Amino acid sequence: MDNKLNRPVRVLVAKVGLDGHDRGAKVIATSLRDAGMEVIYTGLRQTPEMVVNAALQEDVDAIGVSILSGAHMTVFPKIMALLKEKDLTDVLVTGGGIIPETDQQELTKLGVGKLFNPGTTTSEIVAYINNWAFENRNF
Structure with missing residues (x-):
């Protein structure tokens, strides 16, 4: 796929809360970097x-949140509200972890992008972020 941005896609990978399980986030960060993205972990x-402050400072195209603690219905809405408050409404918020389908649907209504369950291939995540950035970030 051609990079329609003429620059690398910039992604912030975050572990929010007290969840100390970061292997998945590190695998995703490495996969995104290997796919040519600039990754801030x-x-x-x-x-x-x-x-949100890191996303603002780093001028990212996307934020990927890894969350396994069950706090997704608190964390994602708070991130979305802070992004809106700081007028960063053109940044993709995506993520993954153990998130029930009904909760995923509620988060989608709030503007959260696709959420990935354990077992999703890294190539699917890379393609999703690339496609979103190419369609929504043309600078």
């Missing part, structure tokens, strides 16, 4: 405020 125990 926040490390563990980030707050939604820290994630």
